[in-house]
Amino acid sequence: MAAGSDRELNKATVRVLQVLSNFASDVEGFGVTELSQLLGMTKNMTYRALTTLVEQRYLSRDADSSRYQLGYRILELQNPHAIEPDLRTLCAPFIRRIHLLTGESVTLCVRAMDYCVLIDGVETRRPGVWRVRIGDVLPMFALAAGRVMLAFGGDEALVDYIGRNRPLRHPRTGEQVSVDELKGQVALIRERGYARVKRASTMVSAGFPIWDLEGHLHGAISVGGPAERFEAQLDEQLPELLEIMDELNSRTRLFSANAAGSELN
C-alpha cells in the first residue's frame, strides 16, 4: 500500500487529527485562536475540528474559560499489547524534521557514566559529512550534546566530572579543552538554553536538551556539519530549530527520565 497522498487523505479529517495531536503535550489546554495560530489553520477550520472532537468526547470544553482540554474518552484509545514509546520513538520524527530543515547530520545522545552514547541519528548525504555511528561512545566535553548534558546536570556533578576526567583530551583526535573553556561554555549554555560548538575551525554543531517531567534530562539532540557550509545557515535556522525542540520537549516532559526499568511508562 502506498503512503498516503493528498488525493487519498481526507484533508478535513487530517485537520481534526492534527488538532487532537496538539494536545499530546504538557500544556493544560488551548483556545481556538491559540490553536489556529499554532497550526496555521483558519479559526473557522480550527473551531470545526474542535467541535468534532468535543462531539466525539476526545476533548472537553471548559465552561468558564472557553478553553479546550483532553476528554476522558482518550482512555479508550489504548491497547495492553502496545509497546510504550521510548526516547528513540519520541525523538525520531523530530530528528527527521531537523535533518529536513538543515540537510545536515543529526544525532540523539544519552549519558552513560562520563560519556555520550549515540543511540540514533541521520547522516547527511552531502559531501563533507559529520559522521553518525550508532553506538559510538564519546567524551562529553567534546560534543555539543555532551556539553548540554554537563551544563544541565548541576554544579556539583560538573565539578566531579572535571575532577574525574582532566585533562580534557579527546582520545581519538588529541584535541584538548581547558577547564576554564568548558566552564565558560557551560555558563553560556545555561544562559542560552542550547550549546554551540566550533571544533578545530572546521566543524560547527548545536546541541539541544531533551527535558523530562521533573526537570532532568533524557539526553540531547545535536546537529552539525562543516563550518564553511553550516555556520551561517545555523544562525539563520536557529529560531526554527528551537521551535522544533520546544515541540519535542512538550512531549518528552510527559515522561520521567528515571522511567527505564524503575517507573511505569
Added chain:
Amino acid sequence: MALDRRSAINSSATHVFQVLRLVSEAEEPLGVSEISRRLGLPASTVYRALITLEESDYIVRYQNMPRYELGPMPQLLNRALVHRFKLHASARPVLRTLAERTGETASLTVRLGWYGLRLAGVYGSRDIYHRDRLGEVTLLHKSLPGRGILAFLDDRERTAYRAFVEAQGAPSGAVDWRALDTRLAAARNAGLEHEVLTADGLAAVALPVRSPDHGVIASIAINGPVFHPGEDEPADGLRAQRQLEAEIATAPHEFHSPFAHLAVDEIVIRTSPLDGR
C-alpha cells in the same frame, strides 16, 4: 451502522475514529478487509481512514505488513491526560519510597466516575516483579485497586455502582454481586483489599486514599507481598496512605478529578477486556 451525516467533516471523522477504536481494542494487528467486515464499511472507506491515521502516527504498520496496530500518538495523548490529575505528580515520590522499602511494585489508581484509572507506579527491586500499565482503566469491581476504592464507598454509592454496571449491559450473572459484597465487607473490616494470586505466586494489597471533601478518591496498591489480614499490617503501605492523605488535606480542591464537574453516571468508558485480569 449509524453515521453522523450532519456534515462531511463529521461523517469522515466518525469513520476514522471507528477504525481507530477497533484497532486499539484488537488483540492483534488488523488489515483492511478484517476492519471492513467488522465495521460494515466499504474497503475504500477503511483504506482512506487507515492511511489518514497512519499519516498522523495514530496507527502504525505491523512489521511492514498491510496490518495495523496502535501508534505512538494515542499513547502520548493518554500520558497527557494522566498529567491533568494533580495526584499524578504528588503520588510519585510517595510511591518511590514505598517501592524502595517493600521491593515491590507500588501504584496509585484514582477514581474516575465508576472506573479506576492507574495514574502512577514505581517498580521495586525484586527479580520477579508485577508489571503494571499506566493509564489502565477498569470498572471498579474488576481490579484489586478498584475494589480498594469500591469497598470504602458508602452503601448508597455501592448500590448506584451496581445499577450503573447493570445499565452498561453486563450479561446477567456476569457479576456475582453476593460474593463481591462479602469480599468488599472483608476489605472494610481489614481496612484494605487483599488478594493472593497463587497461580503466579504473587499477592497484592490495596489501601484507600481519602480526601476530606470527596471521600475515597484513590487507592495505593502494592503488588507482591504475601500478607495475612489480621496477623500482619502493611506498615509501609499505611505510611504511604497517611502521607498522601495529609498532602491532599492541605488543599483538597486541587486534587479534584479534572472530570469532577461531570455526573458520575455520565462517564462511560469502553474498557479493554484484557485489562484488570
